Amino acid sequence: MNYEIIINSIASIGVILSVIFLAYQIKKNTQASRANYYDSLNKTNMEFLRQLVENRELGELLEKATSNWDNLNEDDKRTSNYLFIQLFRHWENMFYQHKLSVLDKQLWTNHLNTMIGYFHHDGTQEWWLKRKMAFAKDFRDFLEKTEKPKQIYPTIKDLTIKNK
Structure with a gap:
């Protein structure tokens, strides 16, 4: 029975670590998505201004x-x-x-x-x-x-x- 408690505890710790890792990955993905949007926003601004500068x-x-x-x-x-x-x-x-x-x-x-x-x-x-x-x-x-x-x-x- 002690083995069962140890195995369940290890499994629970594994689940908790997986959830923490998943949350970290989601945060990084959100940051990457925002960075891509900011880059796109900047490119759109620069393209609009470029046409006004060039012409x-x-x-x-x-x-x-x-x-x-x-x-x-x-x-x-x-x-x-x-x-x-x-x-x-x-x-x-x-x-x-x-x-x-x-x-x-x-x-x-x-x-x-x-x-x-x-x-x-x-x-x-x-x-x-x-x-x-x-x-x-x-x-x-x-x-x-x-x-x-x-x-x-x-x-x-x-x-x-x-x-x-």
Whole structure:
């Protein structure tokens, strides 16, 4: 009977060690998944910015659209629309990753500041009123409930004017 207690005790310790090892593996897998998402997020950001840097006119157009959508001609609205959709889809993805607690809080806060800053520009608001139905309701509600910052995120034109 003593052997039976010893064997059961060893089996119990084995089960406990297996559960601890499994928990450790799950934690490592979660960290790896988050690292992959952060890398993907960074690549998406860099790809969006790369196209604006490599095509100066595209960058200038986005600045114009952000400031005043309604004054753009049809071709500029078409191109700006695609840029805004690309940017807002990226932000929508980040919003959902934040809701799932995948995004680090500090990383979310930093991106949120940029998102809200650009969202509250006049031109972006003009575009948003016409295109917001293309996005998920909870993402729309989230953006629309944000307060306009006291100091709106400056465009490059804003920075240039202030420095003169």
